[in-house]
Amino acid sequence: MKKEYQFKLIEGQFAPSEAGKVLFSLINSKINFHNLEAFSSRIRYNEEDSHSKNRLESLLDASEYIKQLIDEASSKGMGLRIDSVIQIVLTSKVKTELDV
Template identity: 30%
Template sequence: MNNLEKLTLIEGNFTTEEAKEILHNVFMTKIKFHEHKNFSSIERFGKDDATAVNRIPELKKELQRLNEIFVWAQQHHKRLHLSSEIQISFIEE
């Protein structure tokens, strides 16, 4: 294995509605992941997961920004090019 692996998650041109569906699902999945992680931490350890608690509002803010982009694109009759690459690097535990 290489020390850095790259995977293409999203690549292409989309209508505003298609892009909205794709990206909304990605962001909501990450938000739900952190909500579940925090809930699990509270149940198991009696305290919040600091990373999850910090990340949830950041993701919600980005989702709001994303919605503003979609509104603008729709008002201006634009299609959207989305490109998303996942980079995986190996680190010592």
């Protein structure tokens, strides 16, 4: 039986400055996570974590695009509507380096 859960993470209308705070908090948290993962892989295994490297590139691109949207909204006196749902699905156990 597949178990799936959804939670509304963000929902509402925001001024550009508020939207920036909310969105960049999330993105910066993910950037920090992947930076730590990449650093850990380099220290532990002397190899690059390609998944974290790819995610970092995607997150940095998203960050730049979001900055442009916020700047545009700000310059035009507009707000931003943000809706974000997080979906969680329980799956079989993923092997980690601790399981090996």
